[in-house]
Structure formats: structure tokens, C-alpha cells
Amino acid sequence: MSALTGIPAEETRARARGLMERLGGEVDAVVLFDDQYIQYYTAFAFIxxxxxxxxxxxxxxxxxxxxxxxxxxxxxxxxxxxxxxxYREFPDARHPLLQFGDLLEARGLGAARIGIDQDGYPNVMGYWGPALSEVVPGAQLRRITRTVDRQMAIKSDLEVRIIRESCRWGARAHELLQAYTRPGVTETEVENRATAEATAEMTAALAPHYRGKNRWIQGALALYRGQIGRNGALPHALNVNAVFQAGDTLVTGAGAGLWGYLSELERTMFIGEPGPQQRRYFDLMMGAQDLAFSLLQPGARCSEVDGAVREYYRSNGLEGHWRHHTGHGLGQRIHESPFLDIGDDTVLEAGMVLSVEPGIYDADWGGFRHSDTVLITESGMERLTLYPRELEALILPA
Known part of the structure; x- marks a missing residue:
């Protein structure tokens, strides 16, 4: 198999043409300000x-x-x-958005139908300026983000291949995280060691072609984000430099940034033999994820998958321990459309890549969540995350 060298120019060119075809002549041009959209259509990754x-x-x-x-x-x-x-600089003597308006006018788009992601550049790092609608007041602007998101949701064979490779190196980082976790050391020590070693292995193995180009993950990353012990009941906690102790329930996270893409791997682990309530929550969490897996196939609606999982929570008396939807799209972003949520009626299609991560959260016992990266195939779904899910593989020495 040939080395991964990123998304080629012919693929990004086809994406841009494909977007205009999807819009079916309803607009004369498209203007995008979102950095992830710009990267998707041009391969230009920037800060x-x-x-x-x-x-x-x-x-x-x-x-x-x-x-x-x-x-x-x-x-x-x-x-x-x-x-x-x-343009020279921001804000400079003439604002960059005014110069962009000049460009649009010069292209004959001053009174055109223009598809947009947002009405001007977002407020990043103190930016201020006019709206696009003020710069070209004669143009008819129409928001097209849903069309862009739907196109990004269907991954090409090359995108899937890159995400598979990300899964492989995310699993390696997680393997090291699990190996180095023990009572008495801090989450920061373990995260830094596992991430540094996995990243070094990955960059050496993929040299000389490796590039990250991902805004969200640098290298091969594994971490806890503070989800240790009772603090694991906070689904999106931050590192608190916790010291591991026997009896802790742990929620992990891992992935790798490759050529602009990423993956998601999360596991619930225990330091020492888990008690009856820890085992109960773990088994219920696994049941929720297995249910979601069983429903993922082309033609299913995201809302139907999440609805079934929420019913599972209700039937098992877990409503008070529910915090978030079942999963979300993955690709360039750590969260992308579509969403496995009762409010998203998107029909699943072959080529979509998603996380599946129903969690259980209890302030007395912490968090219980696995997340796997999956691919919707022509006949169902394929789990791209290749890391043990079963309880016995996730019990660490005390």
C-alpha cells in the first residue's frame, strides 16, 4: 500500500466542484470563512x-x-x-473585508447570489469588522452550512484510510497510557509520557511523509482530562493533575492527528478490582453502546438511534445519569455533523464516520463511557477502533 501523503489537489478540486453541483445552480458563488471548511476545500491548514x-x-x-x-x-x-x-495587515488603512468586497465586485459578484457559512469573519482574537452583507449590500446571501456539512460527512476512501491510521496510533497511545497508570503517579505524568512516546513512534513509522495538519490533536495523544474518580462524572472535565489511587474509576481519551483528520477512542478503566456498583454501571454502559452499534446502518436515522438508546436509559432507571447524546460525526473536527441525537433526522449513509459514546455519570461513582470510531458501510457498520472493550482487559493493578 502506498504511503499516506495527505489529500491530493484533485480531491479538493473535486470537492469544490461537488459543492457547486450540490447547490444545483441556486447560487453563483460561495464564500467561506470557517477555517475547517477552508481546509476541506483547499487543503490549506492555518491558525x-x-x-x-x-x-x-x-x-x-x-x-x-x-x-x-x-x-x-x-x-x-x-x-x-x-x-x-x-492584503497587508489587519486592520490596516483599509479593512481586509473591504478589500474582499473589492475582489467580489471585480469578479462581477456585487449583485450575485452568494452561499455563505456566516455573514463575515468571526470574532477571533479580537477581530472586528463589517459584515459581508455590508461589504456587498447588493448581493443575495444564503447560508449553506448544512450542505457543506453533509458533503463533509461522506468520507472518501482516502479519508477513511487516514482515519484508520489515526485509530491505529490512537490505540498505541492509549496502550501506553494504560501501561503507565498506577497508584501514586499523576495524570499529567502519565499523559505526557504516553503521548510523547506514541508520537515519537508514529512520526518515525510514517516518516518522511507524516504531517499533522489537525487543529484539535497534535501527534498521537492519550489523556484523562481529569476524569478520575468522582471527577469522572464531569463528561468534559479538564486535567486537575490528579494522583491515581486504588479503587479509582477512570475515563480516558485518545486519538491521533494525521493529514488533517483524527479519531476518537475512550475507555472506562479501573485501578484494582471494581466493586459491584462499578461493574453494574460498566455493564449498563456496554449495553447502551452495543444497542447503538446494532442500529447503525444505511437508511437509519440518527434520531432513531439516539431515541432507542434514551429508551434504554429509561427502562434501566438511568435517566438521572444521562448527560449527552449517543455520538457525533468525526473527521477533520473532533465533533462534526451528523449527530446521533433525537433532534437530528439525518439519514445515515455509507461513508459516514461517527463516534459512539453513550455514557453513565454518577457523582458518587464517577463516569462510565467508551467511545469507538465507526464507519457506516453498505451493509451496516465497521468499528474502526481496535482496542479491547471488555471489563477484564481494562482492570489495572492496584
Whole structure:
């Protein structure tokens, strides 16, 4: 199998053309400000700052990037846009969005139908400026984010291959995290050691082609995020530099950033033999995840999957221990559309990649959550996360 070298120009070009085809002639052009959308259509990965970056996609799929002068060579040499334009600085003597308006007018789009993700550049790092609707007041603006999200949700074969590789290295980082966790050491020590060693292994194995290009995960990452003992009842806690103790229930997280993509692996583990209530919650959590797995197939609605899982919580007396929906899309972002939620009627399609992560949370006992990255296939679903789920494999020495 050939080495992974990222998303090629022909694929991002096809994405831009595919977006215009999906919009079916309802707009004359598209303007995007979201950095993840820009990366998806151009492969240009950058750090959003107060200096706006904008992408214009014409009716034929031709792409023009507007970037600050300091990003010009970066965008030209590492992105796939056919044209890269630059402005000097923000806010400068003439605001960058006004210059972008000049560009739109010069392209004959001053009174056009323009699809947008948002009406101007977002408030990042103190940015301020006019709305796009103020810059081109004669244009008809239409929000198209749902169309963009639906396109991003269906992964190409190459995207799936990159995510598989991310799963592999996320599992390696988690393996080291599990091996180094023991009473008396801190979560920070264990996280740093496991992440550093796994990242070194990954970059060496994938050299010389490895690139991260992911905003959310750098390298091969494994962590606890403070979900240790009772603090595990906070689903999105932060590192508290906890010291591991015998009897702790642990909730982990792992993944790897490769070529702009990531994956998600989470496990519930125990330091020492779990007691009856810990085992009960663990088994119930596994039952909820198994139920979700059984329902994932093309044609199923996200709302139906989450609805069935929520009914499982009700029937098992767990409503007070429910905190979040069953899962979400994965790809460039750690959370993407669609969402396994009763409010999302998206129909699952082959090529979608999602997390499956129903959790149980009890302030006295902590958190109980596995998360697996799965691929919707033509006949059902495939679990891309290859890491043990069973209780006996997740009990650590006390």
C-alpha cells in the first residue's frame, strides 16, 4: 500500500466542484470563512487569528483565497486554491473585508447570489469588522452550512484510510497510557509520557511523509482530562493533575492527528478490582453502546438511534445519569455533523464516520463511557477502533 501523503489537489478540486453541483445552480458563488471548511476545500491548514482568511468558490469550482500577507507563501505553497490574493495587515488603512468586497465586485459578484457559512469573519482574537452583507449590500446571501456539512460527512476512501491510521496510533497511545497508570503517579505524568512516546513512534513509522495538519490533536495523544474518580462524572472535565489511587474509576481519551483528520477512542478503566456498583454501571454502559452499534446502518436515522438508546436509559432507571447524546460525526473536527441525537433526522449513509459514546455519570461513582470510531458501510457498520472493550482487559493493578 502506498504511503499516506495527505489529500491530493484533485480531491479538493473535486470537492469544490461537488459543492457547486450540490447547490444545483441556486447560487453563483460561495464564500467561506470557517477555517475547517477552508481546509476541506483547499487543503490549506492555518491558525485562525484576528487576520481574516476567506475562500471564494466560483460557479465552476475555481477557488480564490484571500489571506494576510504573512500567510501568502504558506497558502500558495501548501494549499490547492487556483488563486491566492493577499492584503497587508489587519486592520490596516483599509479593512481586509473591504478589500474582499473589492475582489467580489471585480469578479462581477456585487449583485450575485452568494452561499455563505456566516455573514463575515468571526470574532477571533479580537477581530472586528463589517459584515459581508455590508461589504456587498447588493448581493443575495444564503447560508449553506448544512450542505457543506453533509458533503463533509461522506468520507472518501482516502479519508477513511487516514482515519484508520489515526485509530491505529490512537490505540498505541492509549496502550501506553494504560501501561503507565498506577497508584501514586499523576495524570499529567502519565499523559505526557504516553503521548510523547506514541508520537515519537508514529512520526518515525510514517516518516518522511507524516504531517499533522489537525487543529484539535497534535501527534498521537492519550489523556484523562481529569476524569478520575468522582471527577469522572464531569463528561468534559479538564486535567486537575490528579494522583491515581486504588479503587479509582477512570475515563480516558485518545486519538491521533494525521493529514488533517483524527479519531476518537475512550475507555472506562479501573485501578484494582471494581466493586459491584462499578461493574453494574460498566455493564449498563456496554449495553447502551452495543444497542447503538446494532442500529447503525444505511437508511437509519440518527434520531432513531439516539431515541432507542434514551429508551434504554429509561427502562434501566438511568435517566438521572444521562448527560449527552449517543455520538457525533468525526473527521477533520473532533465533533462534526451528523449527530446521533433525537433532534437530528439525518439519514445515515455509507461513508459516514461517527463516534459512539453513550455514557453513565454518577457523582458518587464517577463516569462510565467508551467511545469507538465507526464507519457506516453498505451493509451496516465497521468499528474502526481496535482496542479491547471488555471489563477484564481494562482492570489495572492496584
Amino acid at each position: 485562525p487569528t484576528e487576520r481574516p482568511v476567506a475562500l471564494l468558490i466560483g460557479a465552476d469550482g475555481e477557488r480564490t483565497l484571500l489571506v494576510p500577507r504573512l500567510e501568502f507563501e504558506h497558502a500558495r505553497n501548501h494549499g490547492h486554491a487556483e488563486t491566492v490574493e493577499s
